[in-house]
Amino acid sequence: MTNLQHANQLLKWAEQHKLGSSALQQSAQHIPLQPTATDWQFQASRLLPFAAILLLTSAVIFFFAYNWPLLHYSSKFALAGAAIILSAIVALFSPRQHRLHQAAMLATCILTGAMLALVGQTYQTGADIWQLFTAWAALITPLVLLARGRACYLLWFLLLELSMWRYLDGNALFWQLEGQHSLLIMAIANLLLLVFSTFALPVLGVTANKLFIWLSALLLLALLTIGAIAAIWQSGYQPNLLLYLLLNGPMAYWYFYRQRDLLIIALQLFSAIAVGTALLARVLDATDTFVSTNLLAIFVIGCSAAAASWLKRQYQEQHHAE
Amino acid sequence: MQNKPETSPLTAILLQAGIIEPAQQQQLLQKTDTPWWLSVLMAPVAWIASLLIISAFIGPLLAINNNNLIPVIAGGLLLVGSIALSKKNHEFIRHLTVPLALAGHGLLVYASYLISASNDETARYAAILLSIVLFFTPLNALYQRISLAIACACIISLLPDAQLTVLFGAALAAAAVLCWCCRQHWASTAVATKLTTLRETLTLLSLVITLWLQHWLHSTESWWWHTGNTLQAGRYLSSLAILLLVATVFWLSLHAELKLRFGLLTISMLVAALLFSAPALLFSSTLMLACFYGCSQRWYWLSLFFMLLSLSEFYYSLQLNLLYKSGLLAATAVLLLLCYGALCYYQRRKAL
Numbered sequence: 001m002t003n004l005q006h007a008n009q010l011l012k013w014a015e016q017h018k019l020g021s022s023a024l025q026q027s028a029q030h031i032p033l034q035p036t037a038t039d040w041q042f043q044a045s046r047l048l049p050f051a052a053i054l055l056l057t058s059a060v061i062f063f064f065a066y067n068w069p070l071l072h073y074s075s076k077f078a079l080a081g082a083a084i085i086l087s088a089i090v091a092l093f094s095p096r097q098h099r100l101h102q103a104a105m106l107a108t109c110i111l112t113g114a115m116l117a118l119v120g121q122t123y124q125t126g127a128d129i130w131q132l133f134t135a136w137a138a139l140i141t142p143l144v145l146l147a148r149g150r151a152c153y154l155l156w157f158l159l160l161e162l163s164m165w166r167y168l169d170g171n172a173l174f175w176q177l178e179g180q181h182s183l184l185i186m187a188i189a190n191l192l193l194l195v196f197s198t199f200a201l202p203v204l205g206v207t208a209n210k211l212f213i214w215l216s217a218l219l220l221l222a223l224l225t226i227g228a229i230a231a232i233w234q235s236g237y238q239p240n241l242l243l244y245l246l247l248n249g250p251m252a253y254w255y256f257y258r259q260r261d262l263l264i265i266a267l268q269l270f271s272a273i274a275v276g277t278a279l280l281a282r283v284l285d286a287t288d289t290f291v292s293t294n295l296l297a298i299f300v301i302g303c304s305a306a307a308a309s310w311l312k313r314q315y316q317e318q319h320h321a322e
Numbered sequence: 323m324q325n326k327p328e329t330s331p332l333t334a335i336l337l338q339a340g341i342i343e344p345a346q347q348q349q350l351l352q353k354t355d356t357p358w359w360l361s362v363l364m365a366p367v368a369w370i371a372s373l374l375i376i377s378a379f380i381g382p383l384l385a386i387n388n389n390n391l392i393p394v395i396a397g398g399l400l401l402v403g404s405i406a407l408s409k410k411n412h413e414f415i416r417h418l419t420v421p422l423a424l425a426g427h428g429l430l431v432y433a434s435y436l437i438s439a440s441n442d443e444t445a446r447y448a449a450i451l452l453s454i455v456l457f458f459t460p461l462n463a464l465y466q467r468i469s470l471a472i473a474c475a476c477i478i479s480l481l482p483d484a485q486l487t488v489l490f491g492a493a494l495a496a497a498a499v500l501c502w503c504c505r506q507h508w509a510s511t512a513v514a515t516k517l518t519t520l521r522e523t524l525t526l527l528s529l530v531i532t533l534w535l536q537h538w539l540h541s542t543e544s545w546w547w548h549t550g551n552t553l554q555a556g557r558y559l560s561s562l563a564i565l566l567l568v569a570t571v572f573w574l575s576l577h578a579e580l581k582l583r584f585g586l587l588t589i590s591m592l593v594a595a596l597l598f599s600a601p602a603l604l605f606s607s608t609l610m611l612a613c614f615y616g617c618s619q620r621w622y623w624l625s626l627f628f629m630l631l632s633l634s635e636f637y638y639s640l641q642l643n644l645l646y647k648s649g650l651l652a653a654t655a656v657l658l659l660l661c662y663g664a665l666c667y668y669q670r671r672k673a674l
Contacts, residue, residue, distance in 0.1 A: 004619065006331075008619070011506060011509045011617060014509035014510040015514040016515070018349060019342075021510035023342065024506075024510045027341055030339055033617070041665065041669065043614060044662075045662070048658050048665065049662050052656075054633070055654050055658065056652060056655035056659075059649070059651035059652035061637075062637065062647050063644070063652075065644050066645045263357075263359045290381055290382055293374055293377050293381075294375075294378045300370060300371040300374060301422070304364065304367040308363075308364055309417055312356060312357070312413055315360070316354070
């Protein structure tokens, strides 16, 4: 993959007119500017098992969703169980670091959900969708821990987020600003996920944990920002604003000085601009519309341009010698 | 803060080979491109700021009187100012120009709406024309991307029927594939910066539009601006997706052995035939191959993400029943597993 990254960098330099046409041609003699046969084979050996397993598990889900009114429920369970056992056997007997093992583990995790949905469909349990997602996430937890793969962890993350979302959305209406407690609970849950992704995932064997950190940080900051903006207009949201103010400082310190994660810092800065704009709009509430709109526009443009140029400078410094 | 080494393996290779001078090495090491996440964050902010500027302008303009010339002058001044500021070599000013240019663009479109006696069709034509003209100015790449996306949305809204919309979506995808496949040929040309902006915008738009078309053509929802046989248009979309996939595989395997090339084309045709009812999946697969050939991992992963979205959307497509779709997916999965088996066998034989 390093060759491809180098080729991409060379082409980028050429596109930015930093590298001339002849220099690019000369470089091509040392680093091929397109994937070699080995690159294609490597990528195919990574992609094909996951794509096949994903399509196969989707096929199983589509198959059971068809309902089959004439098929006896025990036959349906036998079929779903057989699919789970088959994927588990493949996972068990394939070498631990092999891609097939990871793909089979992912298939087992997905098929567990299909089995749960089948139980709900057959017995008409009346369970809410959040209960399905929670049970699914809980059941696959040992498999995810064993698999140590990013795909399995991503599925687990999505299930946790969906179950929380469905549970809290069922009890409060986020978008009508009636869900201050739900927003707060969901923000705290995402904070826990962020802490888990940052500290626990590397210990559990997932060293490439950036995606999970970014996902949980994005959701955490989105929820905190919505709560903080709402707090400017409604007093019921003040705990949300308090949490927003309490968390931003330590987060900025950790992700800027310790982790040097500029994406999270960018999210924090743009979230602060959003909250600042809402605050300014509140202050200018009684002012003439022309004046207030112009002031708001100047504030947004000035702050975002300043934040963007500062972030870009930091990015350039960080990547100066990579 | 971590200390970074002063050299990189790539520049060291180039320096050792005598391709670059030590002074040029330092220049190459300085990153000048905007990170993707900053563009993603800046786009909605610039959009909101431009809306604020437009609304701040429109109120007083309406209050003065119904003089159509005033929004033209205001929009023109904002655009000329943005173009002039874009030439400055200052990061803060460059970012400042994006919302200003968008506001100027918006005000000129509004002026065209007023001049044409509130005809929104004229305003959409004006938006497209402005996007095309301003694409050739030195305005910021982020502005160009947003402006091109607006132009595409306007074109789609102006197309009279579903067949033409399908043709437009497929043409966008084909143009994006072409840009990726020929990247090394145009990378060092004078228009490379413009083509980079165009390539990225086209890729994103074609991924979104083909997914939307798969959803819309196979659903019962109706779109007010479109008429015509959507079922027939759906078949066109699938046929064009197959054509693009096979043509891309044909192009990418140009230098492969004849036997391998024949095998790859057969596999791609089989996959395309099996997934005929999921054109967005075929389009995103084609773009994924093209992005990989164009050496961009980021766009490769984005195409893969859109493949997952297309697969999820396929579940809700109403033209086929779930059992039939399940069979198609299972057959495709078996075919891919066979390919994986063949690849493992080939690699093992090669290793011996």
